[in-house]
Amino acid sequence: MENTTSKPQPISQPESDRYWAGLKNEEIWLQRSVTTGEFQFYPRNFPISDPENGIEGIEWVKVSGEAELFTFAIVYAAPHMGFAGDVPYITALVRLKEGVIIPTNIVGVEPQPQALSIGMLLKPVYEHSEGRQTLLKFTPA
Amino acid sequence: MPNKSKLQNLSGLAHIVGVAESNKLGKVPEKSPLIHHSEAAINALDDGGFKLADVDALFTAGWSTLDVAEYLGIHPRYTDSTSVGGSSFVIHVAHALAAIAAGYCEVALITHGQSGRSDRAPILRNPGTPMAQYEAPYGIIGPPVSYGMAARRYMHEYGEDRTRQAMAEIAVSTRKWANLNPMAYFYDKPATFDDYHNSKWVAWPFHLLDCCLVTDAGAAIVITTPERARDAKNGSVTILGAGEGHDHSGISQMPNLTKAFGLHTGPQALEMAGITHSDLDLAMIYDSFTYTVLVSIENLGFCDPGEGPDFIASQRIAPGGDFPVNTNGGGLSYTHPGMYGIFTIVEAVRQLRGQAGERQLDNCDLAVAHGTGGLLSSTGTVVLGVQ
Numbered sequence: 001m002e003n004t005t006s007k008p009q010p011i012s013q014p015e016s017d018r019y020w021a022g023l024k025n026e027e028i029w030l031q032r033s034v035t036t037g038e039f040q041f042y043p044r045n046f047p048i049s050d051p052e053n054g055i056e057g058i059e060w061v062k063v064s065g066e067a068e069l070f071t072f073a074i075v076y077a078a079p080h081m082g083f084a085g086d087v088p089y090i091t092a093l094v095r096l097k098e099g100v101i102i103p104t105n106i107v108g109v110e111p112q113p114q115a116l117s118i119g120m121l122l123k124p125v126y127e128h129s130e131g132r133q134t135l136l137k138f139t140p141a
Numbered sequence: 142m143p144n145k146s147k148l149q150n151l152s153g154l155a156h157i158v159g160v161a162e163s164n165k166l167g168k169v170p171e172k173s174p175l176i177h178h179s180e181a182a183i184n185a186l187d188d189g190g191f192k193l194a195d196v197d198a199l200f201t202a203g204w205s206t207l208d209v210a211e212y213l214g215i216h217p218r219y220t221d222s223t224s225v226g227g228s229s230f231v232i233h234v235a236h237a238l239a240a241i242a243a244g245y246c247e248v249a250l251i252t253h254g255q256s257g258r259s260d261r262a263p264i265l266r267n268p269g270t271p272m273a274q275y276e277a278p279y280g281i282i283g284p285p286v287s288y289g290m291a292a293r294r295y296m297h298e299y300g301e302d303r304t305r306q307a308m309a310e311i312a313v314s315t316r317k318w319a320n321l322n323p324m325a326y327f328y329d330k331p332a333t334f335d336d337y338h339n340s341k342w343v344a345w346p347f348h349l350l351d352c353c354l355v356t357d358a359g360a361a362i363v364i365t366t367p368e369r370a371r372d373a374k375n376g377s378v379t380i381l382g383a384g385e386g387h388d389h390s391g392i393s394q395m396p397n398l399t400k401a402f403g404l405h406t407g408p409q410a411l412e413m414a415g416i417t418h419s420d421l422d423l424a425m426i427y428d429s430f431t432y433t434v435l436v437s438i439e440n441l442g443f444c445d446p447g448e449g450p451d452f453i454a455s456q457r458i459a460p461g462g463d464f465p466v467n468t469n470g471g472g473l474s475y476t477h478p479g480m481y482g483i484f485t486i487v488e489a490v491r492q493l494r495g496q497a498g499e500r501q502l503d504n505c506d507l508a509v510a511h512g513t514g515g516l517l518s519s520t521g522t523v524v525l526g527v528q
Contacts, residue, residue, distance in 0.1 A: 008277040073289035074345035079282040103393035
């Protein structure tokens with residue numbers, strides 16, 4: 001357990017500024033390869049499906065956020081002091097319609113295994129907080 | 142890609158001549174990580190009949206070899222701080238084999254020391270990594286959450302009830318081995334299936350008894366040339382095969398949640414050693430969680446994906462079973478300071494040399510040690526044998 005009581009915040013990097021800026025406006029912007037058409041998460045300075053193409057091979061695309069639950073866990077023992085007041089909470093990997101997998105939380109459901117099923121449809125929820133990046137969470141569609 | 146014929150020529154060109162733990166494992170607030178490193182180093186060298194002054198190569202993880210060599214007062218001519226999680230020390234064995242065979246060094250020392258339970262210095266993580274940027278803000282921090290999500294996906298693909306039963310089997314079997322190991326944290330404490338199912342949730346689907354211990358501990362390994370191994374005080378073990386690699390760091394980037402990199406390193410290590418699965422007498426498999434053992438057995442190729450629960454059923458991996466796994470009691474019940482991988486080698490060597498006390502296997506001539514590091518991220522597999 002780490003000692004700080006504040007939650008770790010995303011530190012946006014040059015390659016991801018556009019992603020985090022999008023979330024502030026409740027928009028999800030993903031990178032896609034202009035040659036292969038493959039989406040990728042997280043943002044990089046080149047397409048991993050066509051690396052030699054470099055930054056020229058990347059286009060940013062606004063997507064809907066329609067997703068399905070790929071897997072989840074329900075956290076009872078807080079792994080960081082910042083989450084001590086949140087347990088139990090649901091962590092998840094969700095698969096967006098475009099094929100990429102995103103780490104997130106599921107909110108708006110009881111943190112019970114029977115309340116969640118793999119493949120259930122999800123929609124985005126934007127969690128804003130003053131002076132911090134907006135987090136992209138999901139809830140049942 | 143690995144060159145198979147060159148690897149087969151490398152097989153057997155270095156021997157493990159010494160293994161040891163630090164002097165006290167478990168809850169040891171009176172000792173720092175570097176005390177564990179140094180105690181284990183001296184003990185392992187003594188086990189082989191060597192002195193610290195003989196060491197010309199140092200390998201460690203979690204710490205830089207700069208700090209460990211300075212503390213030990215040695216000046217290595219070969220240095221390797223490869224740090225890819227708890228599997229690192231298994232990978233170091235392979236690196237030592239290559240370095241010795243190439244002539245860079247003759248007496249390689251691998252050390253580990255970690256006060257997972259009592260360390261006075263906090264672990265600092267780089268806040269600039271993709272994992273810190275995309276996972277940590279959502280509370281996806283630390284192994285139970287990430288391994289738990291992988292296990293939940295496995296349950297979806299292969300059946301929740303049989304996965305749960307397999308995880309319970311592994312927890313109970315491993316504890317039975319610990320009850321035969323006086324160095325084990327749970328030496329005096331048996332555990333039943335009911336204890337497993339009634340233990341509290343850490344990160345569903347993981348009960349407390351699915352999760353490894355958090356202890357203070359150290360261990361070390363001494364590796365040398367076949368020539369110098371002839372003088373080893375307590376016998377030597379040959380390094381026959383090895384494989385290493387990784388395919389992600391954070392769990393959300395794992396290419397296939399139910400298949401870890403052992404899928405590649407297991408077959409490579411066995412092929413280099415020129416053996417098949419049925420030749421092996423012992424499997425030492427890094428058990429950060431019960432699930433890690435289940436998926437590793439499949440990855441290593443002992444059975445097909447999804448067949449792990451049937452393969453290990455009915456206490457087959459427990460004392461008396463015909464497929465012994467983690468005879469020291471594992472990270473689950475013996476010790477787990479954070480980066481446990483080195484202890485898989487320590488126990489394999491003891492079993493192969495016939496020095497495992499009450500838990501000694503009959504006819505143990507070939508063993509595989511398999512480390513998984515990070516968040517199912519990296520694996521290192523080593524095949525060890527005695528003539």
